[in-house]
Amino acid sequence: MTDTKSTSKTGVLIIGAGPAGLMLALWLARLGVDARLVDKRTDKVYSGQADGFQVRSLEILDSFGIADKIWNESNHMIEVCFWNPDETGTIRRDNRVVNGRAGLSRFHEVVLHQGRAETFFLDAIRDSYGPATSMDEDDVGAKTENATKTEKKSIRTHPRRRIAVERKVTPTSLAIDKQQVNDADDYPVTVTLRHLSESEATPTQVLSNVQDGLFRSNLDPPDEGVETQRKDPPVFVQEEVVQCKYVVGCDGAHSWTRKALGPEFDMVGEMTDYIWGVLDIVPITDFPDIRNRTMIHSAANGSLMVIPRENRLVRLYIQLTEVSVGSGRVDRSQIKPGMIMKAAKKIMSPYNIDYHYCDWWTAYQIGQRVGNHFSKLNRVFLAGDAVHTHSPKAGQGMNVSMQDTYNLGWKLGLVCKGILQPEVLSTYELERRAIAKQLIAFDHRFSRLFSGRPAKDILDETGVSMDEFASAFRQSHMFTTAVGIKYQPSILVAAAADSPPEQPADDKTETDDDVPQSTAHSTSALSTACIVGMRFPSHQVLRHADARPWHLHHKMPSDGRFRLVVFGGELTVSSPQLEKVNKLGAWLANTLLPKLPTMALMQGTTNLHGGGRPGYGLAPEKPPSIVDVLLVYASPSDSSGSAVEAPDLLDFHEVYHPFDSKLGHDYDKVFVDRPSHHDGDGRAYENYGIDRMRGVLVGVRPDGYIGLMTSLDADAGWNEVARWFQGILQPRTGDK
Amino acid sequence: MTDTKSTSKTGVLIIGAGPAGLMLALWLARLGVDARLVDKRTDKVYSGQADGFQVRSLEILDSFGIADKIWNESNHMIEVCFWNPDETGTIRRDNRVVNGRAGLSRFHEVVLHQGRAETFFLDAIRDSYGPATSMDEDDVGAKTENATKTEKKSIRTHPRRRIAVERKVTPTSLAIDKQQVNDADDYPVTVTLRHLSESEATPTQVLSNVQDGLFRSNLDPPDEGVETQRKDPPVFVQEEVVQCKYVVGCDGAHSWTRKALGPEFDMVGEMTDYIWGVLDIVPITDFPDIRNRTMIHSAANGSLMVIPRENRLVRLYIQLTEVSVGSGRVDRSQIKPGMIMKAAKKIMSPYNIDYHYCDWWTAYQIGQRVGNHFSKLNRVFLAGDAVHTHSPKAGQGMNVSMQDTYNLGWKLGLVCKGILQPEVLSTYELERRAIAKQLIAFDHRFSRLFSGRPAKDILDETGVSMDEFASAFRQSHMFTTAVGIKYQPSILVAAAADSPPEQPADDKTETDDDVPQSTAHSTSALSTACIVGMRFPSHQVLRHADARPWHLHHKMPSDGRFRLVVFGGELTVSSPQLEKVNKLGAWLANTLLPKLPTMALMQGTTNLHGGGRPGYGLAPEKPPSIVDVLLVYASPSDSSGSAVEAPDLLDFHEVYHPFDSKLGHDYDKVFVDRPSHHDGDGRAYENYGIDRMRGVLVGVRPDGYIGLMTSLDADAGWNEVARWFQGILQPRTGDK
Incomplete structure (x- = not known):
């Protein structure tokens, strides 16, 4: 199987080029740190997946100069509408209020599909190094355009100068040399990378996004690696052994990295019986609030959320009350776009809704789980879905994931540059695991309120009070926007001498x-x-x-x-x-x-705003x-x-x-x-x-x-x- | 000399790819009209030239989706400072006020060098056609990257599908067939184009922008065509005869097109004795208002204007009182950056100013001239500097030029498409010549007030009153922003029945x-x-x-x-x-x-704001x-x-x-x-x-x-x- 084998060194190896991995790569590019970013997929996401950009995420993206693009292309969700059954059981608009809270930030929540954000990340990583020269071109790591060329190219053993996504690359082993972890200049983590052929890296499920929307759904059997989805036997395989100072697993809910760290790295939590479908469509409808964020609780057919998207797209989250969870495992064959749409029609009745164009669809079972450890010896770290999974309706997943690596990136980068003391790395788990636990607690409460049947009246104890739902939604803004999150005192955060500690016990x-x-x-x-x-x-x-x-x-x-x-x-x-x-x-x-x-600052870090023609040849003296x-x-x-x-x-x-x-x-x-x-x-x-x-x-x-x-x-x-x-x-x- | 000769047809031939030509090309690209854009230069402007973007220009650029880029990269000129001599003759800040007037528009005046705007125009023209495909690539007209390849490529005779700048192309003859001008479907204008070789198209003057800043200055001998600047004899020349419905000369102060229309097309006006120098530098100074628009009248050394630019650049307009106009023609050999800087130092004394880096420099003699005709038979039009020249200090030139073709572009385009009645074309001269005359009158008054020696006291009748200067500056905002311009009643502008006509007689x-x-x-x-x-x-x-x-x-x-x-x-x-x-x-x-x-709308005309991923494959029904x-x-x-x-x-x-x-x-x-x-x-x-x-x-x-x-x-x-x-x-x- 293995035709060639080579070795190399890198400061930081990032596994997974989703939003968490890209945010980390962008930090390291901006700091000029030697790093690599590998992903087993052949390309970035083109549709579906996450779409919500919360206030704090936009502030962070703006600090890298890429929020404007998202802000301009996205749909802005200004108001939220609550539709509930009236006395006759017919849905009707109970309220229309501001979505979020005015004055928290110069930004508010917007929606745009994840693939656009990934494009902006890739552009920003590239621009961190200034204009490309022809000399650089050969140095930019594996290209995806021409698989044969890539496969035949021998793997470079020199530290690469620019970070770029190396696609169709998957790790196969990871080991930490404990003797080396205390010296910041050592490379204690050894990872074997396998460079895949084109056919090996292309699972049949992704050939068309509408063919099988359950690819990557949590209703899917766990994704144990692309080998199970291979179409043909590989024709040419390369393996590479990489010595790393640090490794960061940003490889999703079925994280290979987490599993490679051993059984003590576990996801703690539980699944519910609630099954939801998702449709991204261009709707044809007479429902008046189709361009507002809208929460519909129907009397007996389940709940539905409208998330108006960029252009004329609308995402619908639709509760599938007729899908049985059975013995804990869902019958996937039942779930198709047509049956999801049928459920939506029932909930939205007496309004009509239909579509000609469907961009993407999926379904998932609601559950909340959080990783018990976020790092091993402060040399291998886990971030994003690899350490927290939950339901997508509050638009939190991509945001918390990006914020994980936004927290980690500068710490890793400045330690690699010898500027920051390595002890600072322990604040990553301290700060981000507390947030993950808050996220899980929030999602637990919010999904049960949203998936529950509306109470008929005040005596209906098994039903959900619509007032309680609306109030829970309002109170969640400081957390869901991430503007309200607060990191504990540490080496980085000097506690206030003039006020008592106020950290809730369950965040510890x-x-x-x-x-x-x-x-x-x-x-x-x-x-x-x-x-x-x-x-x-x-x-x-x-x-x-x-x-x-x-x-x-x-x-x-x-x-x-x-x-x-x-x-x-x-x-x-x-x-x-x-x-x-x-x-x-x-x-x-x-x-x-x-x-x-x-x-020394990288070129891409100056003149983010009010910049202009890139440099006229004058660098600062020092x-x-x-x-x-x-x-x-x-x-x-x-x-x-x-x-x-x-x-x-x-x-x-x-x-x-x-x-x-x-x-x-x-x-x-x-x-x-x-x-x-x-x-x-x-x-x-x-x-x-x-x-x-x-x-x-x-x-x-x-x-x-x-x-x-x-x-x-x-x-x-x-x-x-x-x-x-x-x-x-x-x-x-x-x-x- | 002529190795090959070919013929072709086009709806609109645009001569000159400066801001006026590019604005026109953008309009025609957005309307999907068959047009060509030729320019004799080898490349766009990289430094110097115009830099002011006025309020109305930004509104117009925003209507094409390109104002954001200029707004973000440019310097914003928020305040203006007036420095005048005090009783001892030392300059001191008399006043600092808002530059322009708040509330006129969502924009205000910004400065960025012309070359960036040209880049944004070129990008916008390209994007008008949607994403490029490999099939289109061969169809994009003359390329500049590889001169030999271009020269050997035979000229296509089919209407081109996309407008792109064809560089190193100069017209050599123009004739109008008067029998054909009344049929909108005819091609009455015949132009011969000459495709230049690389060496023929590269005048020695532009090899370095700092070598000779007087290239393109109005102190230069009139630019009669690139032949006079040729380094080597041409090795390969192509001529092409183009039948055009319309031709627009956007070819600058020495307009070839204007001259080709015959002696009755004249520039009317006069020159003054005032000579000014221009320096674009990164200043090293203790002058407090170097980052504000600042007008300095010194007691006896002339005047100076500070225009803070993008990044750390500053443009200085410096009156050169020691350069003699002599017998009407200036001694160019006197004028060098060092002597211009020396004049600046005298005016700004007792403050120090110096520079390490100079981006560009030039000098010019103030004069105001306006064309007596803007079109011939509504088949050939003149726009921009080809019909109005004046001093650059009020930042008007590029703006009025772009607004000329912004006025003309949709009229020409919609007539070509058979949507608009051809009579509408006569409103171009009506509307824009009135503006050109207002511009000349404004510049005449403003330059004399600014170049004049400050009055010592109220009895000093040959001196200029600083109060009058500040007041003239304030009153000019409605015109200089172009927000106040008003087009006369015509087929396009239905006069008000309930108010008397108010058009000043001298605008007629x-x-x-x-x-x-x-x-x-x-x-x-x-x-x-x-x-x-x-x-x-x-x-x-x-x-x-x-x-x-x-x-x-x-x-x-x-x-x-x-x-x-x-x-x-x-x-x-x-x-x-x-x-x-x-x-x-x-x-x-x-x-x-x-x-x-x-x-049918072109792809680039939809979703300018709040757009997103380009189309998901759905076109409107009709x-x-x-x-x-x-x-x-x-x-x-x-x-x-x-x-x-x-x-x-x-x-x-x-x-x-x-x-x-x-x-x-x-x-x-x-x-x-x-x-x-x-x-x-x-x-x-x-x-x-x-x-x-x-x-x-x-x-x-x-x-x-x-x-x-x-x-x-x-x-x-x-x-x-x-x-x-x-x-x-x-x-x-x-x-x-």
Whole structure:
């Protein structure tokens, strides 16, 4: 079977190129870390699968510069309608309300099929390296266009320069050398990869998406690998042994990686008796709310959810009350698009619904399961569906999966670059397993309320109260948007000294007690809207140099840098507060930053917004500090900002406008809270809940979560900053 | 010299692929009209040239789906600063105000170099035809990558299917057969094209942009064609004779086309003594307003304008007071970047300015000239710099040029398709020559105020008053943004019966009296903000079907369709006003629209915003009417929009939600004026100045200009609509 065998090394091997794997690959590309991304499938997803993009996911995608594309192409779900049986058992609209909550973010929930997002990820990974040259072309890993060519090409043994998806590649063995796991420079994980032939990698099930919608459904027998779906015997097989510093399994609900880690890696949870069908169609209907997110509980025919999609597509989630679960295993042969549609018609009656075009369909059995471990020895990690599975109707799966690897990516990347201390890696399981458990608990409650029969009246105890359902839906926004998630105190998140710990007991994971803690302490009272452990919120401010309005998030791209956001308070040329801000600047420039690492930024990480023609041949003189300093001051409320007392840029310490002998001053680090000319008033100090006379210093992690909040005061606040970084970063040894 | 000679036919031959030519090509691509675009240069502009994008240009580019890219990459010029000499003669900031006027549009002025815009045009032209197939590839006209290949390729004689720039092609003769000009199906214009070799097409001047910045400057000897710049004798030359329905010269200030039309086509105007230099640099400076648009009048060293650009670039316009105009011709050898910079330093003193990197430079002599004719026999047209030249500092040139062909493109395209009556073509000169004359008058006044020495005091009569300068600048916004421009009554613009004509006498062109007028009449009192002859303004409304906020402009893409915007007033299920709106709907569907042509839309014209994965294989059953009907109603002010009285989509006549047996209802034609959940309240009826109890019917041309405004009333308003279209459109003869 094996015709050739080769060996190679890589920093990070990512198994699975779905949204979780792609998010991780994008992080590592942006950080310039040597990594590989393999997937056994022949191509990306073209239809069906996940489609919901939640608020926090859009913020994250925007930090990589790719949210605009999704925002523009997607359908925006603004309102949600609740339809319930009336006294006669006929469905009728009970309510129409905003979907989510206004004011949480500059984004709201949108829907677009997963394949488009995967395309944008692939483009962004490629663009991370700047324009391609012909020299690079040969270096971009396995291509899919021409299988024969790929198969005959010998596997390179040099570290690859660019990350690109290597398709038709599947792992066959994984081993960890425990002697090597403590040295960050070692490659303790050995994985054997098998490069598949075209026919071997193409399961018959995916030849047409409408032929068998149950491919990849959880009603399908577990997918033990593509061998079971092979059409022909392979004609040519290559095996490759890869030595890895780290391996991350993003390989879905039937994760090969999870199984390879042994029987102690288990999924804990249970299945329900509820079976649901899914249809992506262009509907022909007189139902009035077909373009709104709509939840229909029928009197006796089950429930249905309408998810209006991009273009004229609509996704219907349809409860299949007539499919029997029987002895725990569903009879798959019963389930076809026609019977799913029949169920939908019954639920939506007296309205008519039909279709000419069906884009995709599937069915699934509701269940909730979570992995008991998310990593092994902090060298092999699991993410996404590999560690949490649940029902898809709340549009959470792809989002939580992407957010898993968004949490992991910068940690792995900066450890590989020798910038971050390896202990930080233990925060991945701490932070993300708690979220997975919250997800499972949410889904457990929500699916039972939605799949349950509506109560006929208040005495109907086995029925579900429609008021309780609507209320559960409303209360879920902070979690489902992921804006409300909060990471526990750790080496990365300096606990507040002025408020008691508030973490609910059931979020604790088994490893909580082992987690190293920061020696720094936060002061939570300095801002009412910035919460340590939560994502830094974004509000509009104006750039000092040109009065252009920016969301602060736009100045905090995912480039691997920590950020100190100096809320300087009200500043005028003559104010003592300006002196304080400049004293802090001098301490940062002369004392703190020289001790911390620097990091050259990749091309794709600059000019995400307001960029332009790619570089005119001028690189900065020296790599910037790993810590990016932003100043946000308030314009005195009695001033229009153009008053004589308004400071000019050079009135601020140079740390706030770093000077480069070829590029001049950096005009993109100082911002002011005042009304814009065209885009309203961001009222940032008010929205952040920050005292305009006092200010605050906020330490933000590379993933946008707040790790520290302290005062601008010499010694007091400064020491907390120094201690926080000391626990996280390696000391500077040279430019990186 | 001539090795091969071939003949071909084309609907429209466009000469010159700058912004004017590209805008025209984009229109024709979107309309699916057979056209060719030739340019003698080897490639598009990479640096320098024009950079200002005005409000109306951005609206127009957005109607083609390409404003987002410019908006994101460009620098936004939010504020403008005025620096003048103080009592001691030292410059100081007199004022800082908003650049332009807030509330004119959803856009404001931005700057980005012309080459990026040209790239976006080329992409948009290509995307008009949908995804490329391998079959198309051979059909895309002359390629530039491989000159030898192109030269040897025989010229196709079939109409080309896709428009693409054919570079290194220059016209050598033009003749009009006057016998043929009256038949719209004839090809009366014969042009000989010469296909140049690579060396012939590459003037030495453009080998490096920094080598000689005066290439293409108006200080240069007139550019009589590339022959004078040839390096080597041509090795292989092809000539092609093209029979054209129409020819448009977009070939710049030294327009070959204009000269080919004979001596009666002249540029009228004069030059001044003012010489200015231009530098595009990355500045190293302590001048505080280097990132704002800044106008500096120094006491004795001349004036300077700062235009902050994308990335870290800044453009400086610098008056060169030490260059003598002499006997009317400038000594070019004096002018180098170093001497221009020296002049800048003197003006900006006591601030320092320097640079390490210069992207581009040039110099020019201020003058204003306008063409006396814009077309010959409505078969050959001139546009852009070919008919108006002036100083560049107000950022008008590229904008007025693009707007010339934006005005012409749909007229030519729809005449070629047999939809529009050929008489409409005479409105091009009527409408655009008036604008060119306004431009010249504006530039004349503004350049003298800016180039003049500041008055020392009120008695200094030869000096320029800085108050007058600032006031002239403020008053110019409606013109410089192009939001205020107004086209005269004609066959396309039905004059208001209820208000006197207000056209200033000096805007009249020689041909005004010949212009055919519409037999319809507008009622101007029905809206205070919609003005007949001006562009239809855009305000935010919510889509009825899903509550998503849209600017109305986003639902009026440049796809060649006329639009009837039915402002229906306040509508509830039981209101008599709904009955009136539905009666109008029935008349439109049953009486008017069946008489008017239909037009299949090109792929690139749909889903500009909120699009998604390109088509899932479903085309509409039948081509839509040339007239697109949009309904904008007001939500009763005492209702949240979710009240029981709110109409559902099917309560409206089907003309407002056209039904397709495969695609279902169209949910994208009915909009409601009510507050959004996330994006504020568009207050459309208030902003349009429309009576909520009465409404109005607005007829909008394919270029977004208002041609008719009348009431919803049976007979009264309906007859005006019928008359307006009768004067413009051909009767329906079959699907197009």
